[in-house]
Amino acid sequence: MSGDDTDGIVIDEPNKTIHIRRSYRAGVGRAWWAWTDAEAISRWWGPQGWMATVHEMDVRAGGRWRFQIAPADGSAAPVRSIATYTNVAAHAELAYDDEFADEAWQPDGTGTFPTTVGFTSTGTGCTVDIAATFPDQRALRRAVELRMAEGYAEALGRLAGLLDDMQTDHTVEPATEGATTMPALPTVTSADGTTITYEKTGSGPAIIVISNVAEDHTGVAGIATALSEDFTVINFDRRGRGASGDPQPYDPAREIDDIAALIDVAGGSAALTSGSGGCGLALDAAAALGGKVTGLYLYEPPFIVSDSRSPAPADYVEHQEALVAAGKRSEAVEYFMTTMIGVPAEYIPMMKQDPSWDEMAKYAHTYAYDGRILRGLQDGTPLPTDRWSIDAPIAVAVGGNGEPFIREAADALATILPSATVITLPDHDHSAFWMAPDAVARQARAFLLG
Incomplete structure (x- = not known):
């Protein structure tokens, strides 16, 4: 001035x-x-x-x-x-x-x-x-x-x-009935100077919860709360989400740096857990950070290793980036839902009426982010044998009511990673990491602490 x-x-x-x-x-x-x-x-x-x-x-x-x-x-x-x-x-x-x-x-x-x-x-x-x-x-x-x-x-x-x-x-009065906005959470600075926001709860051995595509830390609040009964839980906003930074151009390697910074917050070592698309980042981080990662609990990694289901389109990332660049964020969500999840097109108008659709559109740019991480893992070919070398114990959990291609991928992962064990969560499907956090936490606890 x-x-x-x-x-x-x-x-x-x-x-x-x-x-x-x-x-x-x-x-x-x-x-x-x-x-x-x-x-x-x-x-x-x-x-x-x-x-x-x-x-x-x-x-x-x-x-x-x-x-x-x-x-x-x-x-x-x-x-x-x-x-x-x-x-x-x-x-x-x-x-x-x-x-x-x-x-x-x-x-x-x-x-x-x-x-x-x-x-x-x-x-x-x-x-x-x-x-x-x-x-x-x-x-x-x-x-x-x-x-x-x-x-x-x-x-x-x-x-x-x-x-x-x-x-x-210490809280902000809600703008609408039933809503409360909390003050800013603690932050840590990643290696490239990006601010990463996180929440730390519970006590015991440290575990970091990695959220999925198109959600911030609140999307996995249920599993974080369930795990906090036995762990010191760090739940964070991945870059490009929530209050964390998002410098461009995006580089998946920087997300590993973010996890490394959070492990330092945890005291130098931590287990990692994630569900669905976040499992790719968890594996990459464990391979890169070695002994700092004490174990992994992965719930239904969505890898596609054969022709048992349609693979990701070869231009998936580029198409998502083009949609977001054109301001077509809702279309980006629709493309993900129909092309990657397999939701019938006739269901989309009803899904758009749910408030969660707007939240996904808010984070539509993260579809391309996670698409970059998952490249080579969803194209219908065998998993790469040289991408991960991990000594820490790994649980690859599959819902008893899950889709066959998910179990096929879990078995493939266990074949190339000797420290991996495939376990079943009976009577649950792909949504359990979010919809049945207590059941998932019990299984993760038994594997990582038992």
């Missing part, structure tokens, strides 16, 4: 920029959460008396944030905007190109306004600095006349109230 470190507004006419600064008692982690969580930002974004609705929030370079604000009393029409993120540096900076949109969510032609939001720690608190740049002096004057800077300042004031409530009560 031109050398001024005090809170307030500065109109920088020569550089066609408006600067707004606000200090908070809360730390950077909580301020970052409030700017990158759709439910959170909808509670404070916009000037006093206005309500915000978030229609899309994909916090990563190239991702979009679509929102509208409207006066609560209906005295004016809604204002719609599309912001495309150009830089996302977790807990440090958000940069996006903002433009107004019409009712069809198309840019209205008034121009693009590059905006940078910086986050700086100040010991126990933090400061947030906003710099909004305009294409010309005329656009800047119009923004000043429309009191855009004051609107920003009022919004940051509302944010102060939200963060102060968190400081006092």
Whole structure:
């Protein structure tokens, strides 16, 4: 702010920029959460008396944030905007190109306004600095006349109230009945500087729960809770999910670095567990990290090792990336469901009515992420014999009501990994890791501790 470190507004006419600064008692982690969580930002974004609705929030370079604000009393029409993120540096900076949109969510032609939001720690608190740049002096004057800077300042004031409530009560009052948003979770910095958010519960030997495609740590909260009776459980947001960072380009090897950092949090060693698609990452991490991994419990790895079912299309990853790049996130979910899961097309309209569909669409970019990890494991050919060398004991669990190709893959895995044992979870199917966490936890506990 031109050398001024005090809170307030500065109109920088020569550089066609408006600067707004606000200090908070809360730390950077909580301020970052409030700017990158759709439910959170909808509670404070916009000037006093206005309500915000978030229609899309994909916090990563190239991702979009679509929102509208409207006066609560209906005295004016809604204002719609599309912001495309150009830089996302977790807990440090958000940069996006903002433009107004019409009712069809198309840019209205008034121009693009590059905006940078910086986050700086100040010991126990933090400061947030906003710099909004305009294409010309005329656009800047119009923004000043429309009191855009004051609107920003009022919004940051509302944010102060939200963060102060968190400081006092340790939870945020629910925006809707029955919902509670918790404060920001602890974080660890991975080898490439990416912030990884995690939750640590329970006591005993350490175990890290690895979530599946298109879900953050809340998706595996059931198994994490069940395991916490006998383990110190670390449940985390994989990169690109939840509050963790997502630098580009994506590299599967960085996810192994994330797990290594979490093992350090656990004290230097931990078991790993995952269900379905996350099993590929668990195996890769165990092979790379050697003695730091004390054991694995894998529930129904979805490997396809023969022609017993259709393999993944050769261009699966590229097709998913193209859909997300085109903003077709719902179509990306549909492609995954019909092509990889085998859901009949006539069931899709009904599935789209469930709130979980929107959550999957939010994380649609992770289909390509996990697709990269699972390359060579779902193409209908034998498993590679040189990908994994693991000495730690491995349980490959198969539901008694599971599909035959899953058991075929489990047997194939045990053939190439001498430390692997195939075990059956009677009376359960592929969903057990999420829908029957107590039964899964009992079996994992018996294998890893017994």
